[in-house]
Amino acid sequence: MREALIDLEDVTFAYDSRRPVLDGLDLRLFPGDRIGLTGTNGSGKTTLLHILAGLLKPQSGSVRVFGSERRQEADFREVRARVGLVFQNADDQLFCPTVLEDVAFGPLNLGRTPDEARGLASATLERIGLAGFEERITYRLSGGEKRLVALATVLSMAPEVLLLDEPVSGLDGEARSRVIEVLREVSQALLVVSHDRSLIRDVAHGESVLRDGRLTPPAEPDAPGQA
Numbered sequence: 001m002r003e004a005l006i007d008l009e010d011v012t013f014a015y016d017s018r019r020p021v022l023d024g025l026d027l028r029l030f031p032g033d034r035i036g037l038t039g040t041n042g043s044g045k046t047t048l049l050h051i052l053a054g055l056l057k058p059q060s061g062s063v064r065v066f067g068s069e070r071r072q073e074a075d076f077r078e079v080r081a082r083v084g085l086v087f088q089n090a091d092d093q094l095f096c097p098t099v100l101e102d103v104a105f106g107p108l109n110l111g112r113t114p115d116e117a118r119g120l121a122s123a124t125l126e127r128i129g130l131a132g133f134e135e136r137i138t139y140r141l142s143g144g145e146k147r148l149v150a151l152a153t154v155l156s157m158a159p160e161v162l163l164l165d166e167p168v169s170g171l172d173g174e175a176r177s178r179v180i181e182v183l184r185e186v187s188q189a190l191l192v193v194s195h196d197r198s199l200i201r202d203v204a205h206g207e208s209v210l211r212d213g214r215l216t217p218p219a220e221p222d223a224p225g226q227a
C-alpha cells in the first residue's frame with residue numbers, strides 16, 4: 001500500500017484559550033499529490049503549515065510525517081531536511097547577507113560541499129529568473145525579489161515535499177508565470193496555500209478549503225444554495 005508522506009489525524013491547535021484555530025483536522029498527502037489549500041484570512045492555513053514543519057505543536061491529535069509519529073523538536077529535524085516550507089513572509093526565510101549565501105545555506109546544511117552548494121544555488125537562481133542576483137544584498141531586495149529568493153532557498157534543497165504559503169503574492173505577471181512554470185515542473189508532492197484560484201488551478205490537482213478548523217472540499221461554484 002502507498003504510504004502517506006504526511007498524515008495528520010484529529011489535530012487540534014489553539015494559540016490561547018480562544019476557540020481553536022484547528023479543530024479535529026485530518027490531512028493526508030501522498031507522493032505525487034498536489035493540493036491547493038484555500039480559506040479565508042485567519043482560517044489557519046499558515047498555522048497548519050507551521051504544524052507540519054514542527055514550528056508549532058498541536059495540543060492533541062497525531063502528526064505522522066514519512067511514516068513516523070513526530071512529537072519532539074528532535075523528530076522534526078529530519079522532517080525539516082526533507083520538507084521545504086516557503087514562508088508567507090519572505091523576511092522570515094532570509095537571514096544571510098547575500099542572496100547566494102541564503103540559497104546555498106540549505107544544501108550546505110544538508111552536507112554538500114561549498115562548491116556544490118554554490119553551484120546548486122546559482123542553478124536555482126537561474127531557474128527562477130534571478131541569474132546575476134548572487135551577490136545582491138538580501139535585505140535590500142524588493143518584496144517580490146525576496147519572495148523569489150525565499151522560494152529558491154527551498155528549491156535548492158530539493159526537498160521531498162514542498163509547502164508553499166502564498167508563493168506568488170506580490171509578484172508581477174512575468175515573475176508569477178515563471179514561478180507557476182517552475183511549480184508545474186517539480187516532481188515533489190506539494191501543498192500550496194493561496195487566495196489565487198487560478199494559481200491553484202494551474203499547479204494543483206485538488207483543492208481543500210480550511211473552514212471551522214477542518215479541511216473541507218471546495219463548494220461547487222454553480223451548486224444551488226451554496227455561497
Ligand SMILES: Nc1ncnc2c1ncn2[C@@H]1O[C@H](COP(=O)(O)OP(=O)(O)OP(=O)(O)O)[C@@H](O)[C@H]1O
Binds near residue numbers: 015039041042044088
Ligand atoms: N502567534 C499567534 N498568537 C495568537 N494568535 C495567532 C498567532 N498567529 C496567528 N494567530 C491567529 O490564528 C488565526 C489563524 O492564523 P493564520 O495565520 O494561520 O491564518 P491564515 O489562514 O494563514 O490567514 P491569511 O490568509 O491571512 O494568511 C488568526 O485568527 C490569527 O490571528
Ligand SMILES: [Mg+2]
Binds near residue numbers: 045046047
Ligand atoms: Mg497565512
